[in-house]
Amino acid sequence: MDTKNRIIDECGFSNEMKEYLKTQELSDYKLTCMVAGSLLKLEEKMKPYKLIDDADDDYYFSARQFYDETEKAIAELKLKDDEIFALHECWYDDDILDEKREFSEPFTTFEAAKKYLKELIKDEEWDETTLCWTILEKWVPKGDETMENTYTYYLVNDEIVYFEREGAAHGFEGYVNSMSLNLPIPFKVGDIVTLNSVPFAPPKQAILLEVENMDCCGVQILYRLENGLWETGALKHGHGWGYGFPMLSTLYRLSKFTGELKDKDKLMLEVQEYIRKNEENGRTLWDAFFLNKYCGESTAYHENLIRSIIKNKTEAFTFKGDVESEGKRNE
Secondary structure (H helix, E strand, C coil), rough: HHHHHHHHCCCCCCCCHHHHHHHCCCHHHHHHHHHHEEEEEEEHHHHHHHHHCCCCCCCCHHHHHHHHHHHHHCCCCCCCCCCEEEEEEEEEEEEEEEEEEEEEEHHHHHHHHHHHHHHHHHHCCCCCCCEEEEEEEEEEECCCCCCCEEEEEEECCCEEEEEEECCCCEEECCCCCCCCCCCCCCCCCCCCEECCCCCCCCEEEEEEEEEECCCCEEEEEEEECCCCEEEEEEEEHCCCCCCCCCCCCCCCCCCEEECCHHHCCCHHHHHHHHHHHCCCCHHHHHHHHHHHHHHHCCCCCCCHHHHHHHHHCHHHHHCHHHHHHHHHCCC
16 A cells, blocks of 8 residues: 555545545645644654655655654653643533633653543543543743743543644644645535534534635635524634634545534525535625625624525625624524
8 A cells, every 4th residue: 555545544534535535646745734633643643754755845844854843742751850741621612612721730750641631531431522632731940940831742532642842933833733734625515514623623514615625715614603693614724613723624524414404504405405506606605705704794694694695685795783683683
């Protein structure tokens, strides 16, 4: 099996994404990003980094740099005297629709922190749907009776999957987040897809309004916010949850949704029918949202205003106050 296919198989893609990506020409840079952004354990990322042949590319943001930095990050898990780990428990909060975290306690060894975490996972009965993860910060003495954070590790369950080497001028992010991964997708305008970035955000559905694979902003989606309004955004920049952007890109597990939509999501079926009449209608709908954003007005619509756009009524192009009042009239 060649390097590209092996990496695709190991990085946790949905079957649809996996089979499609194997047919695409992918640069060494994209393969590196693919590994860095995946939920592979930190140690497991070392081998695919080494397999990627990017010797002719610039060192920065190359597989060689990710390999070197990951090797250092793993070595830094061994603490010296007076160094500590600070553990923070993180979860997706349904009230603020974003990450919340709280400090748990300090540890003097990685093994002790991992033991604590294993017990926490067992006591709280975490499973593959649990919207919780952990941050482990390494703090070292600065020599002036203060300490500095040199590394930050991100754990899913009890395994490190991402890290950051801290530093204002020369820091390094040992991962590629949902706002930065740019891979082509096999889906077309009008498809309803599932966005799945567990454990960093709950899974949900969205409909594709525009698909231009070459552009990082070219895949536009329509999705429902928790307040009942509807928003558009760029799939490849982590949109789908309002203000929050999960660490894990939705591109990994992206799949076509074929189940029964929740009642409050069934507007997507009307949008889908509208798009099927003419694929350009997806762009028409996105333009209506963009117009209001560009004018500094509302960024979201009530479903009745979206129906107005579908029916080509000019009142769909409204100001923020109209969106809010329309929402209240339909509560």
